[in-house]
Amino acid sequence: MKIGNCFGYLICDGIPTFTLGPHYQLFFVTFTAFTLFGLWALYVLICLEKYLYFTFSLIALLAQLTNYACVALRDPGIASNLIESDQRTWFCKQCNRRQEFTTRHCKECDLCIKKFDHHCPWVGKCIGGNNLQEFYSFIYSTALFMIYNIITITS
Numbered sequence: 001m002k003i004g005n006c007f008g009y010l011i012c013d014g015i016p017t018f019t020l021g022p023h024y025q026l027f028f029v030t031f032t033a034f035t036l037f038g039l040w041a042l043y044v045l046i047c048l049e050k051y052l053y054f055t056f057s058l059i060a061l062l063a064q065l066t067n068y069a070c071v072a073l074r075d076p077g078i079a080s081n082l083i084e085s086d087q088r089t090w091f092c093k094q095c096n097r098r099q100e101f102t103t104r105h106c107k108e109c110d111l112c113i114k115k116f117d118h119h120c121p122w123v124g125k126c127i128g129g130n131n132l133q134e135f136y137s138f139i140y141s142t143a144l145f146m147i148y149n150i151i152t153i154t155s
Helices: 024-047 050-071 131-153
Strands: 005-010 015-020 089-092 097-101 104-105 111-115 116-122 125-127
Touching: 015 050, 024 131, 050 111, 050 131, 089 104, 097 104
Parallel strands: none
Antiparallel strands: 005 015, 089 097, 104 111, 116 125
16 A cells, blocks of 8 residues: 555554555665675674674674664554644645644655654665664664674674
């Protein structure tokens, strides 16, 4: 189901469980790049016979890829039509409807997103209230994986 410029899957009560943003191709390219780099790092660790480091690196790689997939597939907080009467609202001219005060319109996705943070082309969609924690987990796990492997391989 097309929602703005995004694609929603497994719709429950009008809200998609999984969404792919307008830049979903870049998500797949980036996911492949992370996977290939991770496999290369694991291969190097095996060649260097650093088996304990290999185990930790494998766990870090799986955490990174899982967090990345969760960010890229989870609904970022697409605003619904249901607004409680006691909330502060504003009128979105692009969507032609009233939105909660914490909602912002993303020009890339052509949707209003609750607690909008930014549009991330590497993830392929918006980062909002529903996937912000997963985004931070992805950033931390990527930093941990990269720094750990660079230090381990070069030492």
